[in-house]
Amino acid sequence: MEEFQLEQMEQETEAMLRIRYLKDGDAVFEKVGNGFLSLCLGEEYYPRVNVVRMFPFSDSQKFISIRNAEEKQEEIGIIEDLDTMSPKKKEMLLEQLSLRYFTPVILKVRNIKDEYGYSYWDVVTDRGECKFTVKMGGKSISHLSEERVLIMDIDENRFEIPDVSKMTPAERKKLDLFL
Amino acid sequence: MKLPEEIKAEIKAEILFSALFDLKQNGEYGKGYVVLTGEKLYVFSESEKEQHCRFSYDLKDLEQLNVENGIGCNMLTVRIGNRMQYLVRFTNACLGKMLQLKKGVEQLQKGEAFEPPKEEEVCCPKCGKRYPDPVQKICPKCMDKGAVFWRVLEYFKTYRVQFITLVLGVILTSLLNLVWPYLNGEILYDKVLAGDEGFLQSIGLGQGEFITALLLLVLTMVATKVVLLLLQILHGVLTAHMVIGVIRDMKKDVFAKMGQLSISFFRSRQTGGLMTRVMSDADRITGFFVDGAPYVLVHVLTFTVTMVVMLRINWKMTLTTLLILPVLLGINRYLRPKIWIMHGRRHRAERSVNNSVNDNLTGARVVKSFGQESQEISRFKSSNRKLRDAETHIAYRQNYFQIVYGGAQSIIDMSVWFLGVYFLLGDAGMELGTLITFAGYVSQLQGPLNFMSHVPNWWAESMNSAQRLFEIMDAIPQVQEKEKPIPLKEPKGDVVLDKVTFGYEIGRPVLKDVSLHIEAGKMIGIIGRSGAGKTTLVNLISRMYDVQEGSIRIDGIDVKDLSAGDLRKNVSMVSQDTYIFMGTVAENIAYANPGADHGDVMRAAKLAGAHDFIMKMPDGYDTFIGSSGRALSGGERQRISIARAILANPKILILDEATASVDTETERIIQKSLQYLVKGRTTISIAHRLSTLRDADYLVVVENGEITEAGTHEELEKLGGIYYKLMQLQTKALAVKE
Numbered sequence: 001m002e003e004f005q006l007e008q009m010e011q012e013t014e015a016m017l018r019i020r021y022l023k024d025g026d027a028v029f030e031k032v033g034n035g036f037l038s039l040c041l042g043e044e045y046y047p048r049v050n051v052v053r054m055f056p057f058s059d060s061q062k063f064i065s066i067r068n069a070e071e072k073q074e075e076i077g078i079i080e081d082l083d084t085m086s087p088k089k090k091e092m093l094l095e096q097l098s099l100r101y102f103t104p105v106i107l108k109v110r111n112i113k114d115e116y117g118y119s120y121w122d123v124v125t126d127r128g129e130c131k132f133t134v135k136m137g138g139k140s141i142s143h144l145s146e147e148r149v150l151i152m153d154i155d156e157n158r159f160e161i162p163d164v165s166k167m168t169p170a171e172r173k174k175l176d177l178f179l
Numbered sequence: 180m181k182l183p184e185e186i187k188a189e190i191k192a193e194i195l196f197s198a199l200f201d202l203k204q205n206g207e208y209g210k211g212y213v214v215l216t217g218e219k220l221y222v223f224s225e226s227e228k229e230q231h232c233r234f235s236y237d238l239k240d241l242e243q244l245n246v247e248n249g250i251g252c253n254m255l256t257v258r259i260g261n262r263m264q265y266l267v268r269f270t271n272a273c274l275g276k277m278l279q280l281k282k283g284v285e286q287l288q289k290g291e292a293f294e295p296p297k298e299e300e301v302c303c304p305k306c307g308k309r310y311p312d313p314v315q316k317i318c319p320k321c322m323d324k325g326a327v328f329w330r331v332l333e334y335f336k337t338y339r340v341q342f343i344t345l346v347l348g349v350i351l352t353s354l355l356n357l358v359w360p361y362l363n364g365e366i367l368y369d370k371v372l373a374g375d376e377g378f379l380q381s382i383g384l385g386q387g388e389f390i391t392a393l394l395l396l397v398l399t400m401v402a403t404k405v406v407l408l409l410l411q412i413l414h415g416v417l418t419a420h421m422v423i424g425v426i427r428d429m430k431k432d433v434f435a436k437m438g439q440l441s442i443s444f445f446r447s448r449q450t451g452g453l454m455t456r457v458m459s460d461a462d463r464i465t466g467f468f469v470d471g472a473p474y475v476l477v478h479v480l481t482f483t484v485t486m487v488v489m490l491r492i493n494w495k496m497t498l499t500t501l502l503i504l505p506v507l508l509g510i511n512r513y514l515r516p517k518i519w520i521m522h523g524r525r526h527r528a529e530r531s532v533n534n535s536v537n538d539n540l541t542g543a544r545v546v547k548s549f550g551q552e553s554q555e556i557s558r559f560k561s562s563n564r565k566l567r568d569a570e571t572h573i574a575y576r577q578n579y580f581q582i583v584y585g586g587a588q589s590i591i592d593m594s595v596w597f598l599g600v601y602f603l604l605g606d607a608g609m610e611l612g613t614l615i616t617f618a619g620y621v622s623q624l625q626g627p628l629n630f631m632s633h634v635p636n637w638w639a640e641s642m643n644s645a646q647r648l649f650e651i652m653d654a655i656p657q658v659q660e661k662e663k664p665i666p667l668k669e670p671k672g673d674v675v676l677d678k679v680t681f682g683y684e685i686g687r688p689v690l691k692d693v694s695l696h697i698e699a700g701k702m703i704g705i706i707g708r709s710g711a712g713k714t715t716l717v718n719l720i721s722r723m724y725d726v727q728e729g730s731i732r733i734d735g736i737d738v739k740d741l742s743a744g745d746l747r748k749n750v751s752m753v754s755q756d757t758y759i760f761m762g763t764v765a766e767n768i769a770y771a772n773p774g775a776d777h778g779d780v781m782r783a784a785k786l787a788g789a790h791d792f793i794m795k796m797p798d799g800y801d802t803f804i805g806s807s808g809r810a811l812s813g814g815e816r817q818r819i820s821i822a823r824a825i826l827a828n829p830k831i832l833i834l835d836e837a838t839a840s841v842d843t844e845t846e847r848i849i850q851k852s853l854q855y856l857v858k859g860r861t862t863i864s865i866a867h868r869l870s871t872l873r874d875a876d877y878l879v880v881v882e883n884g885e886i887t888e889a890g891t892h893e894e895l896e897k898l899g900g901i902y903y904k905l906m907q908l909q910t911k912a913l914a915v916k917e
Contacts, residue, residue, distance in 0.1 A: 009908060034264030035254065048263065056250070098206055102252030102270065128208035132272075155271035158251040176520055 015074070022066060022077040024085050029092050037096055039066060039076065046076060051096035054078075057144050064093065103158040104130065106151075109171040118154075119177070125159065132157060141178045149179070182212060186223055189233070192216040195293045196283050198276035200224075200269035202252060213255065213267060215283055217293075222266055234266075244284050246277050253277065324642040331464055331645045334428055338421045345417045346473045352410045353477045355403050357484055360619025362400050368612030371396055422465045429461045429648060436652050457651070460644035467641035475634060478627035485620050485627075492617050493609060496598050500621050503591045508628050510587055514580045521573045528566040535559045588625075595621050658725050664742035670749050671699040671734050672830040672861035674720060678729035681719060689715045691884045692729070697877075699734075702862040704875035706902060712884040713865045714755070717833045720863070721750045733831070747771075751829035755836035757820035761805035764793055767819055768800075771827035779826060786855060787822035788848035789815070814841035821849060825856055832856065834864040838871050846871065869902075869909050878902065 028040040032048065039046045048069040053060055064079040082090050104125035111122040119134045132153040134140045142150045151159040164172065164179060172179075182197050196215040203209035203224065211224030220241060222234045242258040247265075253274055254265040269277060279296040286293055303318030335342050370378040371392050379385070384392055434457075489497040539546060539555055546555055595618050602609035674697040682688040689712045697703050705713050719726055722738045731738045738746060751771065759767055768783055769775045775783075780800065784790045792815055796802040802809055804819075811819070821837060834853075838846045846868075853862075854874060866872050880888035880901050888900050895902040 009904070033258075033262040035256075036263045099252075099254065099265070099268070100249040102202070102206065102249060104208075125208075127202075127206060130208060155274070156251070157270045157272065177523070179524075 020077040022079050024089065027066075027077070027079075027089075029089055031092060035095075035099055037092060041076065044076075049076060051093055051100065053097065053101065056101065057150075060097075064097075102127075103150075103160050104128075106159050106161050109167065109174050112174045112177075114177060121151075121153075123159070130159075132159070151178075182214070186212060186214065186221075190214060190216060190221060192218065195287075196280055196295065198273065198280040200255075200267040200273050200277070202268040202270060204268065206252075206268070211267065213277070213280060215280060215287075215293075217287065220284065224267070236266075238284060238287055241284065241288070244281055246274070246281055248274075255281075322642070322646055324639065327642045327645045327649065330649060331468065334425045335421070335468065337428070338424060341417045341421050345414065345421070345469075346476070348410050348413050348417070349473045349477050350480065352407060352414075353481045355407055355410075356623065357481065357488075359400075359403060360616045360623070361488075362396065362403070364614070364616030364619055365610075365612040366396060368615060369610045370612070373610070373612070418469050422469055425465050425468075426461045429464070430457065433457050433461075433648055433651050436654065440654055457648065460648050463644045464641050464648070467637055471634065471637055471641070474630060478630050482624065482627040482631075485623055489617060489620050492613055492620075493602065496595065496602070496617060499598055500591065500595060500624070503587075503594060504624060504628060507584070507587050507591065507625060508632055510584050511629055512632055514576075514583065518573065518576050518580060521569065521576050525566070525569040525573055528562065528569040531562045532559070532566050535562050591621065592618065658722060660743050661740055664745070665736050665740045667734065667736065667741055667745040667749060670745075670830040672749070673697070673699040673734050674831060674861060674863075675732045675735075676716075676720075676729070677732065679716075679719065679726050679731060680728035681715065681724065681726050683715075683724075688727075689884050690719075693881075693884070693886055694729075695879065695886065695889075697861055697863065699861055700859060701876045702857050702864065702874060704872035704878040705863065705865045705881060706867075706869070706872070706878060706905065707881035711881045713881050714835055716881065717752065717835055717863055717865065720831070721752055721833065722746055748827075749830040750833065751824040751827045751831070752833040752835060753817075753820050753824045753837040754833075755839055757816045759805050759811060759816055759819065761803075763798075763801050763803055764796070764819065765800040767804060768822045768826055770823050775826055780822075783822040783826040784819075786825050786852040787818045788845060788852055789818035789822050792818070814845055817841055818845070818849065821852075825852075829860065831861045831863070834862065834866075836865055836867065839867065850874075869906055 022041070026041060029049075030038045030040065032038045036048050037051065039049045046068055050067045050069050050073065052065045052067055054063040054065055061082045062080060064082060066076045066079065067073050068076055079085065079093070082093060085093065104127040106123045106125050108124040109121070110124065113120045114136060119136055120131070121134060122131050123129070132155075134151060134153050140152050142152070144150055147163045147165050149161045149164055151161070153159070161167070161175075164175065167175065182194070187194065194214055194216055198213045200211050200213060201208060203211075209225050211222065214221040214223065218238055220236045220238060222236075236257075236259065240259050244255070244257045247254045247256050252268060252270055255267050255269070255277060256263065256265045258264075282296070283293055303321055305321040306318060366378075369375065371389055374389060376386060379388060379392060382392070382395070384395075486497070489500070535555075535558060539559070546552060596614070599609060599614040599617065603611065603614060674695075676693055676695040679690055679693045680688055681690045693716065705716065707713050715724075718724055719731055720733075720738070722731075722743075725739065733741065733746075733749070760770065764784075765777070765780050766773075768780050768789075772779075777800070781790065784793055784800075793800060793802070796809065804811055817837060817839075818841070824832060838849050841849065850871070850873070856862075857874070864872060864875060872878060875892075877891060878889070878895055879886050880895070882901065888895055888898060888902055890898070896906065
């Protein structure tokens with residue numbers, strides 16, 4: 001029994017270090033219920049998997065980690081590029097991603113009022129209109145690149161401006177305080 | 180949040196709780212409500228066609244209701260029959276309510292009564308704006324600034340003589356400033372130089388004594404300037420004295436309060452941020468009271484008096500001036516903030532340059548070893564360039580401002596002179612001296628106007644700062660001492676945890692229904708993964724927090740009934756994050772027991788295995804350590820904190836990963852000393868390494884906030900559970916090492 005236990009632990013450790021790429025042919029994803037995905041991989045079956053981005057900002061369509069939704073959340077495999085998957089699978093995976101990641105893109109800045117150390121934003125995003133509050137100073141605004149800005153409100157909701165230079169001069173004026 | 184009436188009307192049963200959600204299934208924003216009644220859960224969501232579409236679920240059909248957190252959004256998931264699904268999606272703004280809803284459903288499903296959660300206000304009830312800080316519920320817009328003002332004024336009470344002197348001095352200054360244009364204009368030109376005999380008579384001089392009059396005038400003018408200068412010095416001295424005093428008093432009060440507050444207060448705020456805020460808030464408040472408040476009076480006074488005088492001199496010219504002055508004010512108000520924004524940008528650029536330099540200096544070894552010098556140089560160049568650009572922009576803006584503002588000023592001056600000369604030539608009762616006096620007053624108007632345009636903001640900001648400080652001063656410690664605590668006489672050290680439930684946040688228990696009996700004089704070991712709740716468990720014993728359910732008893736007395744003094748004297752903790760205070764080694768060891776003599780300190784250090792490395796320091800036990808002194812390694816710090824606990828000589832000793840950051844040899848020394856130490860006391864030891872717990876009489880394994888295994892070494896080994904697995908892993912790891 002002792003030997004067996006040790007072997008099993010060894011295996012677990014090794015599984016943690018191994019990189020397994022999932023190919024379109026091997027991985028069979030299936031929708032279970034509403035908003036959940038199961039994975040059949042040869043003899044392995046996972047009733048529910050999580051789909052997680054490795055580079056959510058810099059490479060959102062590549063390097064997708066498929067993880068077991070069970071307690072340990074160990075990695076089952078990696079999809080190097082979503083485009084290598086069949087259109088149907090890609091759609092399923094994208095749906096999972098859209099359920100997990102929510103970062104509205106700010107299309108229009110209606111008003112930003114800054115008052116007493118906090119700023120109150122009124123914007124139009126690709127997901128609809130939104131008003132939120134941002135703490136001034138500190139880490140609320142991060143520059144992903146020269147022109148790309150990520151805004152975090154006081155509830156840790158995220159908003160993105162993909163290209164500041166494409167905003168209108170009036171909007172840029174309102175954003176001036178933060179850039 | 181109010182539930183719409185039509186929903187209320189639609190649900191016949193009594194509504195227990197409702198939570199808002201703000202996302203549609205397709206990920207667009209859209210409102211809806213999840214409503215809980217005694218038997219059902221309703222989901223109402225907005226749809227295009229009708230007002231609301233509705234789903235309802237029987238509570239008994241809902242299994243595994245859960246809130247799953249994504250990145251920036253969340254789902255309420257559930258299993259109905261065999262089908263897993265999510266009910267609604269929502270952003271973090273709705274998270275708190277949803278967690279409460281989940282708890283409510285669980286309570287009802289267990290057949291317990293629904294406990295309505297405490298209503299957490301996140302928005303200001305008056306104006307509906309979100310509180311900037313949900314913990315400190317202050318709406319900067321709606322708070323009673325007047326009350327805060329008077330409360331701050333209390334701090335100046337000690338300095339009332341100085342404060343009144345200051346205000347009087349300021350008033351005198353402005354009066355003298357008012358006299359000045361009159362002296363150097365009307366009196367000089369129209370009376371003395373123009374040879375006004377009537378004027379000589381009125382000041383009691385004989386006919387033709389204009390030289391004496393001139394001399395007198397010059398003397399008066401010099402005297403005025405000297406008095407102004409003296410007042411300025413007085414002002415400086417008084418300000419320095421008062422500001423330092425008041426800031427000191429405020430900080431003293433805040434820190435005194437902070438000492439009393441529970442650990443949870445510091446947990447919910449970033450400690451570093453808190454400190455800088457206290458410092459800068461105090462500065463800002465006194466700044467307003469010393470440089471702002473007294474001048475409000477003065478400027479209002481100056482403005483009215485100047486206006487009156489000007490109107491009396493020539494009302495037409497005054498009106499013209501009044502028409503142009505607002506332009507100046509407008510320019511100032513419009514352009515100034517832009518310069519501030521530029522300054523903010525420069526500040527950020529500066530910080531990025533500094534960071535880049537700092538990275539390169541402290542990380543020089545890494546940069547060199549990977550040969551990345553050229554990349555670092557280009558990185559530095561780019562941030563440096565940004566700084567340069569920011570600087571140029573500021574210079575450009577400032578010049579622009581000066582030109583525009585100065586230009587407007589000149590236009591006003593010129594128009595005053597132009598009009599004046601026009602009146603002078605037109606013989607409308609205007610004289611040269613009067614004109615000079617008038618021009619002097621015009622320039623004096625600008626100061627008060629600019630000042631008054633800043634005051635509202637300044638006032639609001641400083642009152643906001645004050646309110647934040649008062650908030651800390653008024654905070655009520657969560658862990659409070661009983662009024663008549665039960666004394667702990669001849670403590671034995673028997674500890675009982677009775678069905679303890681605790682969590683740092685509501686609805687997320689870290690410990691669930693934990694019961695444990697630790698007999699007096701025994702050593703108990705606690706094992707478990709990081710995050711399992713081990714540290715929380717011991718924090719509760721020393722009453723850093725209060726349990727939410729159940730109780731903890733020492734020698735049969737609830738810790739809530741004990742005095743803080745008794746508890747601290749009898750329970751000592753050596754924790755994983757040891758803090759070294761500024762001071763000598765000896766002072767640090769004797770921290771809990773300042774009366775200890777040198778012999779005691781030495782013996783404690785010896786027992787903790789700290790003596791030898793202390794003796795290697797140049798000044799032995801008198802070596803300065805802590806933030807400004809000699810740096811200590813992790814193991815050294817830990818041994819000092821063990822010595823600290825030994826010297827405190829508690830009945831109950833808690834070791835929280837006390838030997839985690841020392842090497843094997845040192846651990847053995849400490850193990851040995853612990854063997855002496857644990858005699859006659861109850862010891863609770865948390866460890867990752869099982870070797871640390873060799874001497875434990877009894878072991879418990881904590882998993883996910885629950886005790887899953889308990890027993891002696893042998894019993895647990897036979898059980899073949901987590902303990903067994905850990906033991907296998909560690910003995911094997913050691914075998915490889917040695």
